[in-house]
Amino acid sequence: MFGxxxxxxxxxxxxxxxxDGVTRMGRIKGKIKKKVWIREGDILIVIPWNFxxxxxxxVYRYTGPQVEWLRRxxxx
Structure with missing residues (x-):
């Protein structure tokens, strides 16, 4: 899901x-935390918890050109 x-x-x-209109508390997983900087306003892929x-x-942060491609x- 996008967020x-x-x-x-x-x-x-x-x-x-x-x-989907819901505000969630997201957790940066260790794999992403060590490789990618996340800032306010970034477009992300998130997986809601089941429980x-x-x-x-x-799960993933899109770069600027990727966000433009998604909008186009x-x-x-």
Missing amino acids: SAELMMGANHIRIRCF QDEKCDI NNYL
């Missing part, structure tokens, strides 16, 4: 506005 980073909460947590719908894991092709 947009709203607010950096600290301790590897970010408030994310998902494209707590208000939380999710961040009506994915966003």
Whole structure:
């Protein structure tokens, strides 16, 4: 699911506005934390938790050219 980073909460947590209209608390997984910087306003791929719908894991961050491609092709 697509989401947009709203607010950096600290301790590897970010408030994310998902494209289904729900605001979730996202957790930056260790694999991404060591390789990618995430800032407010970035477009992300998130996976909601099965047992707590208000939380999710961040799987991927799109770069600027990738976001433009998604907008041109009506994915966003």
